[in-house]
Amino acid sequence: MSAFTDPPKESFRLGMLIYDTRYRSMTIQIVALIAFLAGAAWLVNNAANNLAALGKPLQFSFLWEPSGYDINQRLIEYNSQSPHIRAAFVGLINTLIIAVMGCTTATILGVVIGVLRLSKNWLVSKLMTVYIETFRNVPVLLWIVFTMAIFIETMPAPREFRSGAATMKLFDSVAFTNRGFYIPEPLFSNSLGNIDVFGIFKISNDLLAVIAVLVVSFLLQRAVKRRADKIQEATGIRPVTWWQRVGLMFIPIVVLLYVLGFHLGYPELKGFNFKGGIHLRNSLISLWIALSLYTAAFIAEAVRAGIMAVSKGQSEAAFALGLTASQTMNLVILPQALRVIIPPLISQYLNLTKNSSLAIAVGYMDITGTLAGITLNQTGREMETLILLMLVYLTISLSISSVMNWYNNAVKLKER
Amino acid sequence: MKKSAFFGALTVAGFAAAMASAGTLDDVKAKGFLQCGVSTGLVGFAAPDSNGNWAGFDVSLCRAVAAAVLGDPQAVKFTPTTGKTRFTALASGEVDMLARNTTWTFSRDVDLKFTFDGINYYDGQGFMVPKSLGVSSAKELDGATVCIQTGTTTELNLADFFRANKMKYEPVPIETNAEARQQFLAGACDVYTTDRSGLAATRATFENPDNYVVLPEVISKEPLGPLTRQGDDQWSDIVRWTLNALISAEELGITSANIDELAKGTNNPEINRILGTEGNLGGMLGLDKKWAYNAIKAGGNYGEIFEKYIGEKTAIGLSRGLNAQWKDGGLIYSPPFR
Structure with a gap:
């Protein structure tokens, strides 16, 4: 006879789904899931039915029809005969440009301002407080429109350059007008041509060559440094390598530029506008400035929070070791503060990218302006374009956060 | 509903x-x-x-x-x-x-x-320019910066007109008539294009309407x-x-x-x-x-x-x-x- 008895084997009854705590939570979850799915299905079905009733069933073939409109800022080839999908790509590239430019500037400004707000200098810290509070408490759309208005009203129009009321700056190489900035462009007289990538867009071989040479020089230069480090560790004497490193960094690129026949193309006033050079449009610049300044205010607060989260003992210890104030900040405080700063920084990057969809307020043709603006309007495909647009922003945002999360994992406190 | x-x-x-x-x-x-x-x-x-x-x-x-x-x-x-x-x-x-x-x-x-x-x-689409520009025909607008209201037929007509005449232009898309007015008056665009009735209405609100002209070309039918x-x-x-x-x-x-x-x-x-x-x-x-x-x-x-x-x-x-x-x-x- 066995010493223990089996627990009474109950057969499963339906009522147990509710009265038995082992199953109840599962039941609730399944019911909630079914309700959610049913709700979602009903919404999708309703949309499909209503679109069908309107005679506009969901279809994406319009994307391959000629767009018919022109876009001013385009980094890939595009004209009014290109399909809508290409217009969307032009817009997507413009969105990415503003996102990258904005995030970079906002980070630099934000870190500087955040640190300065903690300054012991009363005036500096109060000025930064005023900056942060004004920028983050006014809607970003107003900042964008405001920057653009100032830009248009205060800068001279190109025709004032003809009458002599305005002149070009920096040895006649740069023109600041209310249509944007015209700066010199790099040109190559012995150009290597372009690579056609699947016939979709072209990449300049010159640019690729320059990048390749720069990367190789940098790696070689690092190798020299590592060798010097090794010798120093082994012998205690550091060989003099600065001239090797400078040479490796600059000679190859100078030679390459000479071979390619590098020269600058200067902007020149011809007809209505400046021709030649690179045109940084007023819309791009004002959007960039406004988004950077606005987001910088939030980043500054994140930076301040991060710095304040590092315990006071750390800076006291650093001072005790004889580190200067800036060394303490750069070597001790900031590396530790980064762990606190990065998570809110990710969401600020996402915010900036999403806020860039306000671009149409100043006529910057980002993807909201092309795909969900003109294309939507000319084709009347609201549902399709907006679904695509949401997917695009979702993809951009998820990419940003995965990169940033990877970085966060790299710098966060390693616990073993 | x-x-x-x-x-x-x-x-x-x-x-x-x-x-x-x-x-x-x-x-x-x-x-x-x-x-x-x-x-x-x-x-x-x-x-x-x-x-x-x-x-x-x-x-x-x-x-x-x-x-x-x-x-x-x-x-x-x-x-x-x-x-x-x-x-x-x-x-x-x-x-x-x-x-x-x-x-x-x-x-x-x-x-x-x-x-x-x-x-x-x-109606029909036309162009308005400042008199000081010295332009008398839309065919002389090669290279001009043009303000257009986005989402309109004028945007498409404009692209067609410049393409047909083998001219280049820089489009500045704007959303409302008020923005167009601001950009045009500040000289951020050389030309404002929309339906001629709209041009007349916009011009009437300028401080000095006489300094601006509507060019003779009508480039589209706009019923x-x-x-x-x-x-x-x-x-x-x-x-x-x-x-x-x-x-x-x-x-x-x-x-x-x-x-x-x-x-x-x-x-x-x-x-x-x-x-x-x-x-x-x-x-x-x-x-x-x-x-x-x-x-x-x-x-x-x-x-x-x-x-x-x-x-x-x-x-x-x-x-x-x-x-x-x-x-x-x-x-x-x-x-x-x-």
Whole structure:
């Protein structure tokens, strides 16, 4: 006879789904899931039915029809005969440009301002407080429109350059007008041509060559440094390598530029506008400035929070070791503060990218302006374009956060 | 409608695929007012005055429809729409009709699923430049920076015009007329292009209108008219025949001054049919017998509205041109009331 008895084997009854705590939570979850799915299905079905009733069933073939409109800022080839999908790509590239430019500037400004707000200098810290509070408490759309208005009203129009009321700056190489900035462009007289990538867009071989040479020089230069480090560790004497490193960094690129026949193309006033050079449009610049300044205010607060989260003992210890104030900040405080700063920084990057969809307020043709603006309007495909647009922003945002999360994992406190 | 309103709130775009089935008339009657989509402010066509009351050529059509349907020209709520938002506003049921310098085109009529209910202004796209630029023809605009209202037919015409003439230009897309005005006056664009009526209206608001010229070229046909959702024929008929009533009224000499006199009965059977003293045209539309009487009484006939808001005596100063009655050599023509 066995010493223990089996627990009474109950057969499963339906009522147990509710009265038995082992199953109840599962039941609730399944019911909630079914309700959610049913709700979602009903919404999708309703949309499909209503679109069908309107005679506009969901279809994406319009994307391959000629767009018919022109876009001013385009980094890939595009004209009014290109399909809508290409217009969307032009817009997507413009969105990415503003996102990258904005995030970079906002980070630099934000870190500087955040640190300065903690300054012991009363005036500096109060000025930064005023900056942060004004920028983050006014809607970003107003900042964008405001920057653009100032830009248009205060800068001279190109025709004032003809009458002599305005002149070009920096040895006649740069023109600041209310249509944007015209700066010199790099040109190559012995150009290597372009690579056609699947016939979709072209990449300049010159640019690729320059990048390749720069990367190789940098790696070689690092190798020299590592060798010097090794010798120093082994012998205690550091060989003099600065001239090797400078040479490796600059000679190859100078030679390459000479071979390619590098020269600058200067902007020149011809007809209505400046021709030649690179045109940084007023819309791009004002959007960039406004988004950077606005987001910088939030980043500054994140930076301040991060710095304040590092315990006071750390800076006291650093001072005790004889580190200067800036060394303490750069070597001790900031590396530790980064762990606190990065998570809110990710969401600020996402915010900036999403806020860039306000671009149409100043006529910057980002993807909201092309795909969900003109294309939507000319084709009347609201549902399709907006679904695509949401997917695009979702993809951009998820990419940003995965990169940033990877970085966060790299710098966060390693616990073993 | 409730179903689609709920759905609209849930979609990010706020775009509800409203049912296009019949019922706008019943909706309007139940609401007690007409929701009319107009432009965001184009003096002469649709702009709020100093008291906040909307007035203008397009606004008058909304008021006429409200008078025809509800008997009260004031029973209108106006939704300002941009070139970009107007079609979504109409398709989603946010507005009952659009009276907003909208060009009748094939794709809008067929593909966007709207019904154009006639033409109240025959227009064409033109260019405005500062006189100081010294340009006398649009063919000299190679390389110019051009301000355009985004989401309009003008955007497409412009691309076609410059392509056909092998010229380059820099488009500056803007959303509203006010932004265009700011950029144009500051010299951020050399040229402003839109329908010539719009150019005239915008120029009239400048401090020194004489410093700006509208170039002679007309690069497109822009028949502007009211539109409604496709599939609600009764409602479309009401808007179409209200416009026709205003046009016929001018042709037949019915004015806001003599309408009460004429409504007592005349020898002209067509006037009698329009004003409801003979036959029952209103009943066929599902409206009151006095529908056209109310519509004309609201702001006068087509000619009176034209002269009052955009005619030669106003700051906008448009001549009738193509928009004269057919018997005066224009294109304005109404089918008979019979």
